[in-house]
Amino acid sequence: MKNFAMIGIMFATLVLALGYALGDQWVLASIVTGLGFLWLAGVWHNWDWATSIGLVAFIGLAALGVRLELSAVWMLFGVVASLAAWDLVRFWRRVAHTKLSGQEPSLQHPHFQRLLMVSGLGLLLGGAALSLQINLNFGWAVLLGLLMTISLSWVVGSIRRGGE
Amino acid sequence: MKNNLLLALIIYGLIILGLDSRNGEFLALAIPVMVYLAAGLLYEPQSPRLKIDRSFSAGRVIPGQAVTVTLSVTNQGPTLEEAYLVDTVPPSLKVLRGKTNLLTTLHPDQTITLEYTVEGKRGLYRFLNVSVITRDYLGLFEKRAILSAPNQFMVLPEIVRVKQVAIRPPQTGVYSGLIPARQGGPGIEFFGVREYQPGDPLRWINERASARYQQTLFVNEFEQERVVDVGLILDARRQSDARCGQESLFEYSIQAAATLADTFLDGGNRVGLFIYGRSLNWIFSGYGKVQRERIIRALAQAQQGDGKVFERLEHLPTRLFPVRSQLVLISPLLSEDSDMLIKLRARGYRLLVISPDPVAFERKGLAQSAAINLASQIARVERKMLLTRLREAEIQVVDWPVDTPFYQIARAALSRLPFRR
Numbered sequence: 001m002k003n004f005a006m007i008g009i010m011f012a013t014l015v016l017a018l019g020y021a022l023g024d025q026w027v028l029a030s031i032v033t034g035l036g037f038l039w040l041a042g043v044w045h046n047w048d049w050a051t052s053i054g055l056v057a058f059i060g061l062a063a064l065g066v067r068l069e070l071s072a073v074w075m076l077f078g079v080v081a082s083l084a085a086w087d088l089v090r091f092w093r094r095v096a097h098t099k100l101s102g103q104e105p106s107l108q109h110p111h112f113q114r115l116l117m118v119s120g121l122g123l124l125l126g127g128a129a130l131s132l133q134i135n136l137n138f139g140w141a142v143l144l145g146l147l148m149t150i151s152l153s154w155v156v157g158s159i160r161r162g163g164e
Numbered sequence: 165m166k167n168n169l170l171l172a173l174i175i176y177g178l179i180i181l182g183l184d185s186r187n188g189e190f191l192a193l194a195i196p197v198m199v200y201l202a203a204g205l206l207y208e209p210q211s212p213r214l215k216i217d218r219s220f221s222a223g224r225v226i227p228g229q230a231v232t233v234t235l236s237v238t239n240q241g242p243t244l245e246e247a248y249l250v251d252t253v254p255p256s257l258k259v260l261r262g263k264t265n266l267l268t269t270l271h272p273d274q275t276i277t278l279e280y281t282v283e284g285k286r287g288l289y290r291f292l293n294v295s296v297i298t299r300d301y302l303g304l305f306e307k308r309a310i311l312s313a314p315n316q317f318m319v320l321p322e323i324v325r326v327k328q329v330a331i332r333p334p335q336t337g338v339y340s341g342l343i344p345a346r347q348g349g350p351g352i353e354f355f356g357v358r359e360y361q362p363g364d365p366l367r368w369i370n371e372r373a374s375a376r377y378q379q380t381l382f383v384n385e386f387e388q389e390r391v392v393d394v395g396l397i398l399d400a401r402r403q404s405d406a407r408c409g410q411e412s413l414f415e416y417s418i419q420a421a422a423t424l425a426d427t428f429l430d431g432g433n434r435v436g437l438f439i440y441g442r443s444l445n446w447i448f449s450g451y452g453k454v455q456r457e458r459i460i461r462a463l464a465q466a467q468q469g470d471g472k473v474f475e476r477l478e479h480l481p482t483r484l485f486p487v488r489s490q491l492v493l494i495s496p497l498l499s500e501d502s503d504m505l506i507k508l509r510a511r512g513y514r515l516l517v518i519s520p521d522p523v524a525f526e527r528k529g530l531a532q533s534a535a536i537n538l539a540s541q542i543a544r545v546e547r548k549m550l551l552t553r554l555r556e557a558e559i560q561v562v563d564w565p566v567d568t569p570f571y572q573i574a575r576a577a578l579s580r581l582p583f584r585r
Contacts, residue, residue, distance in 0.1 A: 052170055059174055062193055063181055072189040080196045087200075090167065090303050098248065098267040106269060107246065107301075114301040118203045122196025129192035141183075148179055152172065 001092040001108070002043070008085030009039050012058055015081045019065055019074025028068075032061055043089055051089045058082035076126045080119050087115055168304045171201045204304030212296045213241030214270075216313040224318050227286055230260055231317055235278040235294065239270040246299040249278065251313075252292060257284040286418060288465045290316045321415075321422040321463045326574040329427050333514040335488035336390035340432075348385030355387040393436075393449060394428045395485040396421055398463070399495030400441030402470040406496060406522035408529035416520045416566045417494045418463050423570055424492055424518070425459045437462055438484060440477070442469025446484055477504035488512040496522040499550055506557040515559040516578075523547055524565045 013036025020029035035057050042050020059082060062075040091111055175194045182190030214237055221232035235251055250265040262280030270276065294313050299306040332344060348355045357373050360381035373382035398421045406413040421437070428435045429452065436449035437459045447455075447462050473479055476498075485491060491513045495501065509515050523543045530536050554561050562577045564570065 052167075055170070056174065059178070059193070059197070063178060063190060066187065066189045066193060067181075067185070072192065075189075076193060076196070079193050083196055083200055087302060094246070094248070094299075094303060095267060098263070098265050107267065110245070110269065111301045114203065114207075118200050118302070119196070122199040125199060126192045126195040129195055130189060133188075145183060152176060152179075 001088075001095050005043055005085065005088040005092040006040060008081070008088040009036060009043065009054070012036070012078060012081035012085045013039075015074065016058060016061055016065070016078035019062075019070055019078055022074065023065070023068065023070035025065075025068065025070065028061070028064070032058075035061070039085075043092075051086060051093075054089075055082055055086040058085075072130050073127070076123065076130065080123050080126070083122070084115060084119050168201060168204060171197055171304070175201065200302065201304065204300055204302050207245060207300040207302075208305040209244060209246075209298040209300055209307050210242055211307050212239075212244055212247065212298050212309050212311075214238065214247075214296060214309075214311055215240055216294050216311050218291055218313040218315040220315065220317045222317065224320055227319055227322055228283065229319075230281045230283045232279060232281045233291070235313065236275060237270070237278065237294075238275040239272055242272060244270040244298045245301045246303065248297040248299070250295040250297075251278065251280075252295065253282065254284075254289045254291065256287065257282040257289060284319050286319050286321050286415065286464055288316060288318050288461075290314070318461065318464045320460055321418045323422045323426050323460075324419070324569065324571040324574075326423055326427045326571055327579065328431075329424060329574065329578045330580050331392065331394070331490045331492075331514065331516060333392050333394075333488060333490035334512060335486060336392050340388070340390055344387045344389055347388045347390075349388040351386035351388050353387045355385045357382050358385050359383075391431070391433045391451075393434050393486045393489035395449070395489060395491045396425055396428075396435060396437045396459075397480065397491060397493045397495075398437065398439045398466065399493065399497075400439050400445075400466055400468045401474055401498075402441065402468045403475065404496050404498050404501075404522075405468055406526045408525055411525075412468075413496055413520050413522055413525050413566065414468055416525075416564070416570075417496070417518075418466060420518050420520070420564070420570055421494045422460060422463050423574070424494070425463075426456060429453075429456045429459075435459065436484070438481075439463075439466050440480060441474050442467060442471060444481070446481075449486075477501045480504060480508075482508065482511065482513075485513065488514070490514045490516065492516045492518065494518045494520075496520050497547075497550060499546060502550055502553050502557075505554055505559055509557050509559055517554060517559055517561045519551070519561060519563055521547070521563055521565045524567070528567075 013033060017029045017032040017036070020026075020032055035054070039050060039054035042054065059079055062078045062082070065075040065078070066072055095107065175197050178190050178194035178197070182188060182194070217236040219234045219236070222229070225231055233251070235249075237249060246267065247270045248265065248267045253259065253264050260281045260283050264278075264280055266276070266278045268276055292312065292314050293310045296309045296311055297306055334346075344353065348358065357370050360369065360383050364383045368383040370382045370384050374380065398417060400414065425435055425437060432451065434449045434451050435455060437447040439445035439462065445462065445466070447458050450458065491508065493505070493515065495517065497517070497519050505515060505517065523540060527540045530540075551561050551563055562573060564573050
């Protein structure tokens, strides 16, 4: 299971670094590679904090890529790959915590199915959002902004309720 | 930080960036994260409704015998995508085989079994709860519950076989038993000669004695054998214990107490147990298998204590024991205990002291040095003086170096009747 997590991180690093390299941002591409190695080292040494930091850093770098007007498609792939890598690391941790290698196959299959479905849908919707261009006037923008804020507040609220 | 909160913050961050730069591509980056979070919310687990049954391969075992714990978990609710079950094992138990936790998917009405083997020292082991954490497959949301699955098993103290423990208290019971009662009547051992009385069996007639007198017949009398009251006193004071590494002398005292209780009860005697050290732990005197079970259970759970009240034997509640009955004290002995024991003897109790030797026990765990050798010699002399003082007061003392098995000591020191007064 650990191998899947490592491959996930390597793939996310590769996608994001390639996105930067294709935009001739070699310095940033090497930074991505460095961060990828750090994330791998974190997984190898079981550093808990490295998992979340890795995800935030990679999504931050994807956002920076968009800001630098690099290919948004590569950045979207980078986000999806980072998310998948983050998920795999967490899944490996949960399985490793039980120290029961025999139980993995029964959980691996449905987990991978769910992850594949979510990643595919995310990629599809993200790709659609990139290809669609809608001109919104100020009123629509405010309305959508409000809707987004309310929905996110609801999400955070439900998360907090779940925590209690 | 919680994973779902982290994702929400990432989404917020990307949306703010998109609004700030009026660039829709940032929003497109947030979409996969939103989908991931939404999937977590959609499959958010419900509180687990599980039925857990716990069983053991044996409810009573001897030390060193392994017990298999089987947890049968049935899901009475909806599917639990990822259920993590952790059984709470008493800390003093050692898990030999299997695992005490399980990560699995539980479908409705599905039953899974968690099995592991444990081993422990003497004691009562209570298993209470099973912790359950349920999550969605993505592990974003979780519900925790602690479910009750109580059951217990007992590791009994070791009992060795001792054929006979010869005691002779002044007071005996009314029922026939195995203890000589200092009274003539039916029995085995010759007791004396008396004049014939109508009803005496003819085979009891002592022909030699009768031949000496004309018109008078004499019959043999035998010593009656009766049951007796035995009060076992187990010294559980922490200050009287000695330790050698992980080993405690108290465990040997327990073994001796269990063996003696078993032997006395086998002989039909009425036996009570008082565990002195932690609280007033008294098993009322009784006969037979039920009493044996009570005593063994009490010994299995016996723990040492260091209460101020029980620092010395002065507070031994002697009224619990019938006057002139047999008392058996199992104790490594402290020097100040002799006064109380002599007082007990003076009150008419017959006293037998089984004393596991703390000096030899502690010495084997210490390094060889001149100072330790000297200290050991002094301790040995002190103990010898203490035991001599008790013996002079007609207290039967068995000094038990615990390297020697108890049955050997019992055979050598307890198989014959003590000096008779």
